[in-house]
Amino acid sequence: MAMTMAAAKSELILGPVPFHWSVETVRDFYFRIADEAPIDAVYLGEVVCHKRAPFFAPYLDEVANRLKAAGKRVVFSTLAEVMLPAERRLVEAVCAMGGDLVEANDVSALSHLAGRPHHIGPYMNVYNEDTLKFLAGKGAVHVSLPAELPANALRALGAAAPALGVSLDVQVFGRVPLALSARCYHARLTGRTKDSCQYACEADPDGLALDTLEGTPFLAINGIQTLSHSCLNLAGELADLQAMGITGFRLSPHSCDMVAVAEIFRTVADDALGPDEAEARLAALDPPGPFANGFFHGAAGCIRTGADRAQA
Amino acid sequence: MTAEKLTRPELVCPAGTPASLRTAVDAGADAVYCGFQNATNARNFPGLNFTPAELQAAIAYAHDRGAKVLLAVNTFPPAGQTDLWKEAIDIGAGFGIDAIIVADIGVADYAARRHPGQRLHLSVQAGAASPEAIGFYCREFGVKRVVLPRMLTVAEISGLHQQIPCEIEAFVFGNIGMMAEGRCSLTNYATGLSTNMDGVCSPASQVQYEEDAERNLTTRLGGFVVDRFACGESAGYPTICKGRYHVVGRTGAYHAFEEPVSLNLSALLPDLMRAGVTALKIEGRQRSRAYVRNVVAAFRKAVDAVLAGRDPEIASLLALTEGHRETQGAFQGKTWR
Amino acid sequence: MARDETAQPGRAPGNQAGRGSLRESLRDLPRHVLAPLPLAPLQPVLRRVVEHVAASHRELFGRLGPHAGKKFLIDPTNLPFVLVLQPDSIQPQLVARRRQPVPLHDAKITGSFGVLFAMIDGRLDGDALFFSRDLMITGDTEAVVALRNALDDLDENVVDSLAAAFGPLSAPARLAASMLRSLTAEDRHDR
Numbered sequence: 001m002a003m004t005m006a007a008a009k010s011e012l013i014l015g016p017v018p019f020h021w022s023v024e025t026v027r028d029f030y031f032r033i034a035d036e037a038p039i040d041a042v043y044l045g046e047v048v049c050h051k052r053a054p055f056f057a058p059y060l061d062e063v064a065n066r067l068k069a070a071g072k073r074v075v076f077s078t079l080a081e082v083m084l085p086a087e088r089r090l091v092e093a094v095c096a097m098g099g100d101l102v103e104a105n106d107v108s109a110l111s112h113l114a115g116r117p118h119h120i121g122p123y124m125n126v127y128n129e130d131t132l133k134f135l136a137g138k139g140a141v142h143v144s145l146p147a148e149l150p151a152n153a154l155r156a157l158g159a160a161a162p163a164l165g166v167s168l169d170v171q172v173f174g175r176v177p178l179a180l181s182a183r184c185y186h187a188r189l190t191g192r193t194k195d196s197c198q199y200a201c202e203a204d205p206d207g208l209a210l211d212t213l214e215g216t217p218f219l220a221i222n223g224i225q226t227l228s229h230s231c232l233n234l235a236g237e238l239a240d241l242q243a244m245g246i247t248g249f250r251l252s253p254h255s256c257d258m259v260a261v262a263e264i265f266r267t268v269a270d271d272a273l274g275p276d277e278a279e280a281r282l283a284a285l286d287p288p289g290p291f292a293n294g295f296f297h298g299a300a301g302c303i304r305t306g307a308d309r310a311q312a
Numbered sequence: 313m314t315a316e317k318l319t320r321p322e323l324v325c326p327a328g329t330p331a332s333l334r335t336a337v338d339a340g341a342d343a344v345y346c347g348f349q350n351a352t353n354a355r356n357f358p359g360l361n362f363t364p365a366e367l368q369a370a371i372a373y374a375h376d377r378g379a380k381v382l383l384a385v386n387t388f389p390p391a392g393q394t395d396l397w398k399e400a401i402d403i404g405a406g407f408g409i410d411a412i413i414v415a416d417i418g419v420a421d422y423a424a425r426r427h428p429g430q431r432l433h434l435s436v437q438a439g440a441a442s443p444e445a446i447g448f449y450c451r452e453f454g455v456k457r458v459v460l461p462r463m464l465t466v467a468e469i470s471g472l473h474q475q476i477p478c479e480i481e482a483f484v485f486g487n488i489g490m491m492a493e494g495r496c497s498l499t500n501y502a503t504g505l506s507t508n509m510d511g512v513c514s515p516a517s518q519v520q521y522e523e524d525a526e527r528n529l530t531t532r533l534g535g536f537v538v539d540r541f542a543c544g545e546s547a548g549y550p551t552i553c554k555g556r557y558h559v560v561g562r563t564g565a566y567h568a569f570e571e572p573v574s575l576n577l578s579a580l581l582p583d584l585m586r587a588g589v590t591a592l593k594i595e596g597r598q599r600s601r602a603y604v605r606n607v608v609a610a611f612r613k614a615v616d617a618v619l620a621g622r623d624p625e626i627a628s629l630l631a632l633t634e635g636h637r638e639t640q641g642a643f644q645g646k647t648w649r
Numbered sequence: 650m651a652r653d654e655t656a657q658p659g660r661a662p663g664n665q666a667g668r669g670s671l672r673e674s675l676r677d678l679p680r681h682v683l684a685p686l687p688l689a690p691l692q693p694v695l696r697r698v699v700e701h702v703a704a705s706h707r708e709l710f711g712r713l714g715p716h717a718g719k720k721f722l723i724d725p726t727n728l729p730f731v732l733v734l735q736p737d738s739i740q741p742q743l744v745a746r747r748r749q750p751v752p753l754h755d756a757k758i759t760g761s762f763g764v765l766f767a768m769i770d771g772r773l774d775g776d777a778l779f780f781s782r783d784l785m786i787t788g789d790t791e792a793v794v795a796l797r798n799a800l801d802d803l804d805e806n807v808v809d810s811l812a813a814a815f816g817p818l819s820a821p822a823r824l825a826a827s828m829l830r831s832l833t834a835e836d837r838h839d840r
Contacts, residue, residue, distance in 0.1 A: 081441075082442045082444070106439075108442045108445045128390060128418065134421045146497075178494075211558040221559075228501055359799045599774055600774040604769055
């Protein structure tokens with residue numbers, strides 16, 4: 001059966017940590033991923049704020065080697081927003097060191113990587129097959145698609161990708177990145193600016209909750225980034241994604257037990273666990289927010305719908 | 313001010329309707345930008361924008377009076393639906409449009425290959441803010457001008473000017489969102505309509521206003537309360553990034569991203585011109601003729617004054633601005649970040 | 650905290666005049682003075698207005714699209730009646746109704762007569778009137794935005810061309826329009 005064949009090829013991917021965790025926390029997190037998690041590829045590096053990057057830099061080699069030794073592919077991600085000289089230098093440095101395993105999250109990085117094999121990250125706007133084709137021509141071998149793409153667009157991209165020699169992944173777990181800004185909202189909250197932030201974002205390992213004036217949980221702030229309050233969960237859509245030709249499933253790190261999250265998604269991808277049971281097990285892991293899957297279904301991203309369940 | 317030789321910048325003005333376009337041209341616009349009545353542009357609002365026939369007539373009106381017309385095809389077509397965007401490019405190029413403003417890489421590639429002679433501008437929606445990113449679009453698609461994101465200081469714009477092979481267009485007036493353009497899914501998260509794919513930020517179909525007996529105004533987007541305004545308090549657009557929220561560590565309603573303010577760089581015009589800005593852009597295709605007439609006339613006068621070596625005098629435009637408050641945003645310095 | 654030094658304190662110019670001020674009393678005068686008058690004589694005039702605009706500006710309906718058949722309740726707060734507009738391309742309707750009972754509607758637009766008139770006349774910006782709280786919209790917001798944009802695309806002289814439509818009465822109608830313009834300019838003083 002076609003679906004079983006697709007399932008056999010599915011890769012579990014761990015996206016970069018979007019939050020400012022302490023270096024010890026990050027190091028231990030990756031050591032445990034290396035030792036225990038059924039994950040195929042790990043994307044490392046700072047994607048949100050260049051000011052955080054120096055903290056983890058001394059441990060990067062050690063962590064990367066440990067992950068590689070455990071049989072995981074390691075890819076280095078670049079910053080999503082690039083404007084300042086320090087940001088440009090960081091991007092250039094990552095592009096120079098990563099060989100052919102760098103994920104470009106903006107066009108600045110792409111300008112360094114064009115002409116050799118590279119990955120395209122979810123912060124790049126790859127919405128259609130024409131963009132995909134152009135990027136493949138520049139050397140893209142793997143593309144992580146934007147979280148807001150609905151199923152019909154994913155299907156069209158999935159159909160176009162094989163002929164271009166590109167593999168595709170989508171995020172299936174974690175808070176969804178919704179916006180970037182030049183301004184740091186954690187700094188603003190503490191009466192500081194981005195330059196004088198004193199790393200206010202460190203206090204919130206899963207982002208800082210923003211509630212509406214009615215008290216409805218809505219968004220989460222993470223430095224210059226705004227995330228969803230809800231937690232994306234496409235465990236129920238995994239079979240659909242496999243049938244569409246999406247071969248990678250990306251988990252975005254949170255403070256909950258990501259090894260357990262990975263084990264659940266691995267089991268679902270292998271067709272050995274039903275979506276309802278998967279959801280119950282994931283809910284028990286204290287995820288960062290209620291589950292949502294609206295974007296996939298062409299609805300508001302905050303919505304949790306079971307519309308396609310019967311087919312899955 | 314000394315008699316300094318400044319290059320005459322192009323005043324680029326918004327038009328949501330043919331009547332607005334004529335108003336902008338008559339008020340002194342050097343160029344007017346507009347879009348079609350569909351998702352191919354980032355102001356896809358009900359009752360707004362141009363049919364192909366209207367665009368053709370508008371180009372004739374503008375060209376007869378020495379003004380240019382720029383077509384915004386600056387959204388991101390979802391896979392399987394790129395034909396609509398290609399059609400927009402073909403129609404614009406066929407009409408002899410002065411430039412097409414693009415954001416999506418696939419759309420830019422199509423325009424560059426299919427219409428090699430067509431002048432292309434890079435939309436602010438492409439979010440290109442570094443010399444590397446801008447240079448890439450210039451190299452690959454022959455982009456002649458970049459519309460800069462509203463996050464750079466004047467000094468940074470000046471530095472950038474030295475490092476890129478194309479013209480710079482900078483916003484000088486209008487509504488400013490807080491989020492990096494072309495990379496914001498907040499509206500889609502709350503409503504199911506995408507800024508990037510559908511061309512709408514806070515679509516009217518998803519906005520609800522409620523005023524209670526005391527005239528306190530509540531604005532909702534897709535069911536989420538975005539803000540509340542006391543009786544008599546100036547209101548803003550119902551956009552998520554200008555809203556007020558509850559957050560741990562703050563008591564009361566808090567503007568977590570930005571307050572409802574409008575950009576006004578009239579005082580910085582000489583600095584921007586010296587920094588190498590070729591075109592000054594006024595935001596507001598969704599606004600009325602009254603707005604277009606007042607803002608364009610005021611900036612025409614101010615730019616002409618600067619060129620004549622006088623201080624730019626700008627009529628008060630405060631009444632037209634969101635929240636009735638103005639800011640120089642990121643342009644004034646880094647503390648804004 | 651980091652704050653824009655250039656930002657002025659938020660203030661709504663349209664509401665500067667406090668409750669019960671002379672300006673407000675004068676503005677609201679028509680609502681009380683005209684209250685006893687019957688609405689019947691108004692209806693043929695309104696019908697003429699809406700039929701003229703509909704006949705001479707067919708492009709309106711293209712812009713209104715699916716919103717053409719909707720019912721807009723227009724509430725000029727200082728007049729003793731409200732208007733119900735249905736900008737249907739075949740049978741456009743504009744009728745005056747008493748405030749109570751509230752006529753059936755999809756969307757409601759509330760503002761002083763002067764504000765609403767100046768907006769139709771292309772002199773004031775609808776968004777600015779909303780920011781200043783001079784204009785309030787409830788119900789189908791999208792329909793109101795479509796209507797606003799459709800009307801804004803009409804030529805500058807829509808009020809004048811309306812006046813002209815009154816045939817032998819066009820001279821007095823024009824005079825009335827110009828009187829209305831100068832009178833309603835007083836409704837807001839921050840232009």
